[in-house]
Amino acid sequence: MTEGSPLSLHVPEPEVRPGGTPDFSNVPIPKAGSVPRPEVDADPKSIRDLAYSIIRVLNREGEAVGPWAGTLTDEELAEGLRHMMTLRAFDTRMQMAQRQGKTSFYMQHMGEEAVSCAFRKALNQGDMNFPTYRQAGLLIAGGYPMVDMMNQIYSNERDPLKGRQLPVMYASKEHGFFSISGNLTTQYIQAVGWAMASAIKNDTKIAAAWVGDGATAESDFHAALVFASTYKAPVVLNIVNNQWAISTFQGIARGGSGTFAARGLGFGIPALRVDGNDYLAVHAVAKWATERARRNLGPTLVEYVTYRVGAHSTSDDPSAYRPKTESDAWPLGDPVIRLKNHLILRGVWSDERHKQAEAEILDTVITAQKEAESHGTLHAGGKPSTRDMFEGVYAEMPPHLRRQRQQAGV
Amino acid sequence: MPIEILMPALSPTMEEGNLSKWLKNEGDKVVAGDVIAEIETDKATMEVEAVDEGILGKILVPAGTEGVKVNTPIAILAVEGEDIDKLGEGIGEEEVSAKAEAAMPAEAPAETKPAPVAAAPKIEVAADPDIPAGTEMVSTTVREALRDAMAEEMRRDENVFVMGEEVAEYQGAYKITQGLLQEFGARRVVDTPITEHGFAGVGVGAAMAGLRPIVEFMTFNFAMQAIDQIINSAAKTLYMSGGQMGAPIVFRGPNGAAARVAAQHSQDYAAWYSHIPGLKVVMPYTAADAKGLLKAAIRDPNPIIFLENEILYGQSFDVPKLDDFVLPIGKARIHKTGKDVTIVSFGIGMTYAVKAEAELRSLGIDAEIIDLRTIRPLDLDTIITSVKKTNRLVVVEEGYPQSSVGDFIANQVSQRAFDFLDAPVITIAGKDVPMPYAANLEKLALPNVGEVVEAVKAVTYR
Numbered sequence: 001m002t003e004g005s006p007l008s009l010h011v012p013e014p015e016v017r018p019g020g021t022p023d024f025s026n027v028p029i030p031k032a033g034s035v036p037r038p039e040v041d042a043d044p045k046s047i048r049d050l051a052y053s054i055i056r057v058l059n060r061e062g063e064a065v066g067p068w069a070g071t072l073t074d075e076e077l078a079e080g081l082r083h084m085m086t087l088r089a090f091d092t093r094m095q096m097a098q099r100q101g102k103t104s105f106y107m108q109h110m111g112e113e114a115v116s117c118a119f120r121k122a123l124n125q126g127d128m129n130f131p132t133y134r135q136a137g138l139l140i141a142g143g144y145p146m147v148d149m150m151n152q153i154y155s156n157e158r159d160p161l162k163g164r165q166l167p168v169m170y171a172s173k174e175h176g177f178f179s180i181s182g183n184l185t186t187q188y189i190q191a192v193g194w195a196m197a198s199a200i201k202n203d204t205k206i207a208a209a210w211v212g213d214g215a216t217a218e219s220d221f222h223a224a225l226v227f228a229s230t231y232k233a234p235v236v237l238n239i240v241n242n243q244w245a246i247s248t249f250q251g252i253a254r255g256g257s258g259t260f261a262a263r264g265l266g267f268g269i270p271a272l273r274v275d276g277n278d279y280l281a282v283h284a285v286a287k288w289a290t291e292r293a294r295r296n297l298g299p300t301l302v303e304y305v306t307y308r309v310g311a312h313s314t315s316d317d318p319s320a321y322r323p324k325t326e327s328d329a330w331p332l333g334d335p336v337i338r339l340k341n342h343l344i345l346r347g348v349w350s351d352e353r354h355k356q357a358e359a360e361i362l363d364t365v366i367t368a369q370k371e372a373e374s375h376g377t378l379h380a381g382g383k384p385s386t387r388d389m390f391e392g393v394y395a396e397m398p399p400h401l402r403r404q405r406q407q408a409g410v
Numbered sequence: 411m412p413i414e415i416l417m418p419a420l421s422p423t424m425e426e427g428n429l430s431k432w433l434k435n436e437g438d439k440v441v442a443g444d445v446i447a448e449i450e451t452d453k454a455t456m457e458v459e460a461v462d463e464g465i466l467g468k469i470l471v472p473a474g475t476e477g478v479k480v481n482t483p484i485a486i487l488a489v490e491g492e493d494i495d496k497l498g499e500g501i502g503e504e505e506v507s508a509k510a511e512a513a514m515p516a517e518a519p520a521e522t523k524p525a526p527v528a529a530a531p532k533i534e535v536a537a538d539p540d541i542p543a544g545t546e547m548v549s550t551t552v553r554e555a556l557r558d559a560m561a562e563e564m565r566r567d568e569n570v571f572v573m574g575e576e577v578a579e580y581q582g583a584y585k586i587t588q589g590l591l592q593e594f595g596a597r598r599v600v601d602t603p604i605t606e607h608g609f610a611g612v613g614v615g616a617a618m619a620g621l622r623p624i625v626e627f628m629t630f631n632f633a634m635q636a637i638d639q640i641i642n643s644a645a646k647t648l649y650m651s652g653g654q655m656g657a658p659i660v661f662r663g664p665n666g667a668a669a670r671v672a673a674q675h676s677q678d679y680a681a682w683y684s685h686i687p688g689l690k691v692v693m694p695y696t697a698a699d700a701k702g703l704l705k706a707a708i709r710d711p712n713p714i715i716f717l718e719n720e721i722l723y724g725q726s727f728d729v730p731k732l733d734d735f736v737l738p739i740g741k742a743r744i745h746k747t748g749k750d751v752t753i754v755s756f757g758i759g760m761t762y763a764v765k766a767e768a769e770l771r772s773l774g775i776d777a778e779i780i781d782l783r784t785i786r787p788l789d790l791d792t793i794i795t796s797v798k799k800t801n802r803l804v805v806v807e808e809g810y811p812q813s814s815v816g817d818f819i820a821n822q823v824s825q826r827a828f829d830f831l832d833a834p835v836i837t838i839a840g841k842d843v844p845m846p847y848a849a850n851l852e853k854l855a856l857p858n859v860g861e862v863v864e865a866v867k868a869v870t871y872r
Contacts, residue, residue, distance in 0.1 A: 181642065186611060186643050188611075196612060200616070220611060227608055395711035396711075
């Protein structure tokens with residue numbers, strides 16, 4: 001290039017577009033068990049490599065191998081498998097309900113079930129998640145009633161959020177699930193603030209922040225890292241990298257950075273990258289990061305490498321921007337099948353039991369759905385109370401709102 | 411089983427009525443369709459018909475009772491064979507109060523006290539506390555009053571803490587947090603990195619965790635980048651979470667124009683934040699109001715925008731020397747009573763109103779000045795009452811003219827007191843230009859005393 005020649009703009013492009021052949025050969029997948037497990041109080045400077053690798057436990061044969069294996073018993077793993085299967089069945093039914101017009105909107109988790117289901121098992125009662133919209137596994141694995149989730153989705157007379165929030169934007173203080181914000185990433189800095197408050201109070205509770213790969217571009221994400229780093233907040237900063245932010249591939253938000261996890265390194269925050277489709281690996285990393293927080297060692301940034309198999313939401317058609325067969329080519333496989341194979345290899349599960357469990361779970365989900373629908377759906381049956389519309393704007397109702405409610409005749 | 415006869419509703423909006431007359435007496439036999447009583451509202455009179463057959467066993471609400479709430483049991487109908495003397499015994503306090511609760515706002519327990527005839531819902535804000543005669547008044551700057559309010563509340567509640575840029579070591583960019591670091595330490599007086607968006611979000615998260623943060627913005631002009639956290643999270647989360655999680659937090663700092671700081675540092679956000687349900691917006695003028703209202707704001711379970719003014723910081727006012735001086739949010743203060751015209755203002759706008767009033771007095775015009783103190787919820791009742799007396803209204807503020815606080819007041823007054831107005835309402839605001847830097851232009855861009863005097867003369871036809 002000579003001086004004075006015109007400049008040109010660089011816009012990152014995904015490897016393949018619709019019609020092309022899916023290719024993940026540029027995604028290096030380290031062997032399961034190959035990444036070392038440092039002590040939780042290791043000097044962040046000494047473990048910078050972990051931000052560029054992928055921690056994996058389950059190998060191709062379904063064995064749990066390496067230093068991150070062994071955080072869960074067979075019974076706990078079987079329970080985890082059930083949680084993921086439940087979430088998947090729940091998704092299927094709710095996706096269908098949306099197509100039937102029973103709700104306006106739904107977002108499914110297909111391919112990402114392990115992330116929220118396994119992470120939840122590393123939390124204690126009283127810890128608080130500040131989730132985004134694809135972590136319903138935190139509720140399912142935490143024992144939140146499915147009927148209440150459906151009541152929220154249907155916005156019916158039993159909707160715990162009283163008809164005030166978009167479907168899937170659940171909130172449960174009791175179950176450590178902060179209200180989901182439609183403005184992306186506001187919750188990330190709030191999680192840090194919540195964690196700082198816990199530290200100020202000399203409490204023992206920790207917070208977990210959640211964000212997708214695309215929303216790491218929001219300034220809240222960067223402010224959160226500043227505060228978490230400065231005040232060593234007891235928080236786990238999770239990034240779910242499912243490769244796609246609606247139609248923009250993860251390279252748009254990541255830019256020239258090697259990985260999303262590496263964003264933490266400049267702040268001196270230990271950063272790990274983990275196989276998000278490996279229930280055992282997710283749990284092991286979650287245990288490590290939560291233990292750091294509980295021991296007042298400060299924040300940990302965790303990037304879950306996974307793949308969004310389904311559409312972004314019921315309003316999205318991914319065939320417009322990526323090959324239809326791309327998910328089949330995803331090198332980290334299906335989290336449900338991988339855990340199932342592991343349990344079969346361990347001799348504590350079988351194809352028959354799996355089929356039986358699938359049938360039982362579907363039955364449970366349908367029973368819950370019937371109950372929820374008896375309280376109404378988007379266009380039919382019980383509705384949220386009009387009176388409630390005026391409640392909760394303030395902790396106590398000011399005179400002008402009471403007047404408006406009187407005018408509304410409720 | 412005896413059957414309760416309830417106070418019926420004449421219309422969907424009717425909440426109460428007067429029981430003017432009983433047409434049947436205790437012991438009378440009634441059949442379905444019999445007219446047993448008459449009730450009246452301000453709109454109409456209605457006959458109460460019996461729905462069931464039986465004996466009018468007991469009249470619970472005597473004729474002539476006013477303000478009987480809808481669904482209050484007014485009588486008991488006994489079916490054949492029941493002992494009418496025992497009727498009403500089961501319908502004691504519990505049942506009636508449960509019914510009243512169902513019909514009444516849950517946040518007003520005082521109004522749901524067990525009584526067969528519930529009082530009409532009083533829509534009224536608490537008045538200022540009485541200041542005992544002989545209370546010492548101490549001349550205090552607004553700056554000191556704000557500091558004292560924070561210090562007192564931090565002593566009172568371990569959960570209260572203050573955070574922001576320069577609040578600790580530097581004692582506040584405008585010295586409002588003077589001495590707080592020394593008294594409360596770095597755990598409760600926290601210097602933050604320079605990101606309003608960041609520490610507003612941290613504050614919201616801390617409030618959700620049960621602390622009571624006071625977030626100081628060096629100026630509200632810098633809070634523009636935090637407005638997403640304030641409006642989309644702090645103001646809405648209580649509602650969106652179905653009432654589970656709210657943010658008791660105070661965002662405070664200087665607001666509006668100071669002097670020679672130009673367009674990006676001279677904006678008044680009163681109207682901006684007053685637009686948002688879920689927020690309360692407080693904007694005091696005097697030191698006493700600054701102290702009493704900031705203490706109330708810190709204790710309030712809602713997110714509060716507390717708008718101060720750099721020019722007022724150094725001004726002194728009398729503050730009553732009381733152990734715990736707390737003022738009600740949402741209540742305007744009549745700064746001076748008068749009969750010829752009502753001047754409504756708030757914050758630094760009051761300085762124009764007060765100076766104009768002195769000048770008007772020399773012209774023989776007796777102005778009433780109302781200091782709003784709180785912009786949201788707005789104390790319209792005090793304004794309307796005053797306008798009904800003076801029949802003339804001028805509103806003064808420094809913010810921009812379109813969609814101003816004065817616009818809303820003018821609109822409400824035209825709806826609620828149109829027939830009392832003897833002249834159009836005049837709203838005085840800043841000029842519709844970004845604040846210029848040059849002193850002569852800055853002065854022109856802001857309201858001035860002369861404008862207020864002229865406006866009053868116009869509405870009083872002088």
